[in-house]
Amino acid sequence: MPDPRFFEALGPLSLSRLAELTGARIVSGPGDLMIDEAAPLNRADSRGIAFIADKKFLAELKATGAGACFLPEALAGETPEGCIALVVGRPQAAWAIASGALHRPIRQPAGSELIDPSAILEQGVTLAPGAVIGPGVRIGAETSIGAGAVIGPGVSIGRRCRIGPRAVVGFALLGDGVALHAGAVIGEAGFGATPGPDGIIDIPQLGRVILQDNVTIGANSCVDRGAWDDTVVGENTKVDNLVHIAHNTRVGRNCVMAAYVGISGSVTIGDGATFAGRAGVADHVNIGAGSIVGAAAGVMRDVPPGEFWSGYPAKPVREWLKESAWLARAARRKG
Known part of the structure; x- marks a missing residue:
């Protein structure tokens, strides 16, 4: 349920x-x-x-x-x-x-107070002007909520978290020490659509987002809630600005994602993986622990643990460099 x-x-x-x-x-x-x-x-x-x-x-x-x-x-x-x-x-x-x-x-009731009476705020929580705290919300001690941020119904936020201005959090459980920068959106519906009787219809997304302890999500980045199972970001993972993590994805601990990275739905990422800027991963792909995905790479198949892949479609970096060098030489040949 x-x-x-x-x-x-x-x-x-x-x-x-x-x-x-x-x-x-x-x-x-x-x-x-x-x-x-x-x-x-x-x-x-x-x-x-x-x-x-x-x-x-x-x-x-x-x-x-x-x-x-x-x-x-x-x-x-x-x-x-x-x-x-x-x-x-x-x-x-x-x-x-x-x-x-x-x-x-469950949505924020229309015309309700900025801070719902049923919300539980532990000692030392600070709320900047315009912050909205929905019904049933729980916020841990010494957490700060930025100006204009919206914390939706039922959300749980741990201790010593920093929620930036205009961030939106819904359908989510956050651990201790989580940082969301300005404009981050956590828990909105993932992309699911199908042809219906009268055109394309949305598929309800019934899962959650779980951000474990000390996760950082950059400005204007999005982490979608699961379609049914949870979207999970593991402890101490650091996500840059303008990154998208789609529904049902499971990110391991101590991973790093630079700006413009896009992770499709139902991807599994092992601990310690690194993604350079603009890297993209197709859905249902496994990224092994300790692997590196190069800048602007397009990953279409599983990456084994500890390997460095780059290019489009992505492949082991030495293989990609050899092919790129051969292509450059071929282009320079006369005739």
Whole structure:
């Protein structure tokens, strides 16, 4: 279930109601089954609804504990015992619609006080003019909140943190000694979209962001909350200005990212990795511990631990330098 500090449960809803909302057809099973949550195949239980759009995930479908699943006609007979099939043309879009009907992000109440009465501020917390502290927020001792910063409902911030002016924090848990520079945005929705009945629709992002102790996030950088699982930045990692870390990414301890780095969704980064300016990483890639990604490199596949990769597409730096030198020589040849 999504964290109740950040998401309001709107269910349960009956399976027949979800079928009506999404245009799905219940293949077998009771339409009065009550559903509490939308979840991935590997996380859903008997009160949850999942989806599958491609047969390459059949093994996950066979192992799911979901009570129901949106799927295409071709996979209607593949659900395990106890999982009711809902046939629909666009399973991911149907799941997105169901997610929106079952879960709603908790937002700052309109017209509320700048500092919500339910917020808990430990001794020595300082708030600059215009700071907004939402309901259920917890802020540790000696933390400072900059002018115009917004701390959303349910957020927990540790001790001795520094939240810069105009920073925005939501759907997040911050450890001790975390520093967010001006304009940083933590916990906004990651990029998820899919074709729906009437055009492209957003896929609800139901996870959180966890920044561990002594993490620094630079000015105007963004760390997206997870689509379901958490986005995590490990202890003592330092992120420069204008960096983007997408949903579900897990960054290890003592990593360094220079300006304009872009990390796509569901990337796993080992401890001590270094990213030079403008480096980019494709989704679902593993970056090994202690590795280095060179400036403006585009990483499309896994980087082994301790290696230095550069170029586009990125490859071991010696290989890239050899190819670059050969290309330069070839370009200079006459005829």
